[in-house]
Amino acid sequence: AQKITQTQPGMFVQEKEAVTLDCTYDTSDQSYGLFWYKQPSSGEMIFLIYQGSYDEQNATEGRYSLNFQKARKSANLVISASQLGDSAMYFCAMRVPNAGKSTFGDGTTLTVKP
Amino acid sequence: DSGVTQTPKHLITATGQRVTLRCSPRSGDLSVYWYQQSLDQGLQFLIQYYNGEERAKGNILERFSAQQFPDLHSELNLSSLELGDSALYFCASSVGGVGKTGELFFGEGSRLTVL
Numbered sequence: 001a002q003k004i005t006q007t008q009p010g011m012f013v014q015e016k017e018a019v020t021l022d023c024t025y026d027t028s029d030q031s032y033g034l035f036w037y038k039q040p041s042s043g044e045m046i047f048l049i050y051q052g053s054y055d056e057q058n059a060t061e062g063r064y065s066l067n068f069q070k071a072r073k074s075a076n077l078v079i080s081a082s083q084l085g086d087s088a089m090y091f092c093a094m095r096v097p098n099a100g101k102s103t104f105g106d107g108t109t110l111t112v113k114p
Numbered sequence: 115d116s117g118v119t120q121t122p123k124h125l126i127t128a129t130g131q132r133v134t135l136r137c138s139p140r141s142g143d144l145s146v147y148w149y150q151q152s153l154d155q156g157l158q159f160l161i162q163y164y165n166g167e168e169r170a171k172g173n174i175l176e177r178f179s180a181q182q183f184p185d186l187h188s189e190l191n192l193s194s195l196e197l198g199d200s201a202l203y204f205c206a207s208s209v210g211g212v213g214k215t216g217e218l219f220f221g222e223g224s225r226l227t228v229l
Contacts, residue, residue: 044221101162103159106156
C-alpha cells in the first residue's frame with residue numbers, strides 16, 4: 001500500500017519569497033510517480049509537476065520544482081518567487097503502475113502574504 | 115480548463131434520496147477516476163474505470179455504484195444518502211499509462227449537500 005504524508009497543515013510565505021511544502025511517501029514499489037496538485041479556493045484540482053522514481057534530475061516546471069530525495073522518501077515542492085495567486089491548498093500524490101488509483105496526502109494550505 | 119466535464123456542479127438533496135453524478139473525460143482519455151473530498155477525510159479514492167471496465171476500487175460504500183459507458187463517460191450513483199455523504203465529488207481522467215501520463219485531469223467537481 002502507498003502512503004503520503006504532508007505534515008504542514010498550513011504555511012505562510014511573504015510575496016516574492018520561496019517556500020517549501022513537505023511531502024514524504026511510503027511504498028514498497030521500485031517504480032512510482034510523484035505528483036503535486038494545486039487546489040485554489042474555487043475548488044478545481046490543477047496538476048503542477050511530476051517526478052518519476054527513476055528520474056535522476058529533480059523536476060522543474062516554471063516556478064515549481066520538486067526536491068526529490070529518494071533515500072529519504074521525500075518529494076518536497078518548492079515554489080519560487082511566491083505570488084498572491086499561489087494561495088491555495090497543495091496536495092502531494094503518488095501513483096504506482098497498474099495500481100489504478102493515485103494516493104493523496106491530506107494537503108497543505110499555503111497563504112501568500114502581500 | 116482541464117477538458118473534464120462534471121455535472122451537476124451543485125446538488126442539494128435530502129437524506130434517503132438517490133443522485134447521479136456525471137462525468138465526461140478528456141478526449142482520448144480511457145481512464146476515469148472518482149474521488150470524494152470531505153472536510154474531515156481529505157481526498158479519498160472511490161473507483162476507477164478503464165475503457166468501460168472497473169479497474170480499481172477504493173473506499174466506495176455499497177450504497178454507491180459507478181459505471182463507464184461505451185462513449186467513455188461515467189456516472190457515479192449515490193443512494194440512500196446520509197448527512198455524511200455531503201462532499202465534493204471529483205471525476206478525473208488520464209490516458210491510463212504510467213509515468214508523466216499518469217497525471218490526473220480533474221473536473222471542477224460536484225458539490226453534494228445532503229440535508
